[in-house]
Amino acid sequence: MVIEHLIPTVLEQRITTGSAHYAWRRLLARYGEQPPGPAPRGMRVLPPPQVWRMIPSWEWHRAGVDRARATPILRACHRAARLEEAAAMALPDAMARLQLIRSSVARRGVAG
Template sequence: MGPGTLRVSVHDDAVRGQAWGPGADWLLDRLPELLGAADDPSAFVPRHRLLAFTHHRLPGLRLLRTGLVLESLIPSILEQKVTTGEAYRAWRLLVRKYGEPAPGPAPERMAVMPAPRTWALIPSWEWHRAGVDDKRASTVLRAVRVAARMEEAARMSPEEARARLELVSGIGPWTSAETVQRSHGAVDAVTTGDLHLPGIVGWALAGDRDADDSVMLSLLEPYAGQRHRAVRLILLSGRTPARRAPRMPHGDIGRL
């Protein structure tokens, strides 16, 4: 397997995939899972009016599974304790500078994520130029040094994968959950330690904008086995509380 570019289009209700590069065959083989074919939305039983309405409004919502750990893990590390915009900027700058051009007829400046060795060789000033502090940069470097062990987690259950990822210092429950939600399509992996999520879930399900992680998990308990899907439906419903001053940090608390 190597880098590849995948183009997906729909023709007469049929999905068509085209791929280029050394990883083309792998991408086409995994296309069904990349589009959520391994997910089963019918397994979700809504127990709240908002979730029932959103689930009915979005019957085609499926959770994808990429089967790639580092491609979800590194962006999640970059998102620790910063805004989404700052993390996206860092990812964009580093991938464009150190990744190779995407193969095939890809859009201009599209690049493939750098290989683990390339991440390990990025000089400290380039991390700072991208707005990445030493703690997050060091966590990425520790992860890519054991890249093979990280990618092995793709063949584990989500729970086992999270335990494997959290062996790396700087990777805690927040980052491991954000990773397996994408790499594994983990329908029950709840993100804890987030700045806004508990208040969003608390407001949607109980009118409690001051909910913390323990309250959020209690509210999600009826959806055990499908808690991540419940959270996704809440986020897609658009029912969020008004912005308030933050009460807790974002990311992996105490692991940095």
């Protein structure tokens, strides 16, 4: 799943590893889902993109995630299905798809 790799990668940008891990743990503890079956106490799995999109701005801030990192995560979650499709395409087709996604964001006036 593209989002599973994208979110922690974005969280790790321009900050220390410890700060990124704190943000990841805090957001997962608050919004992550209980894994199916028996699991260690407190273990959480990545919530679906719809849940990430509903996280209020103050929760991102409390987790130490600035707007410059939260915004691309939210954009990616909004287009998660398209990103998944692109991951299964041949490279030239995937690149074309990704450029279309970025173009559609720019046309709506959202910096991207």
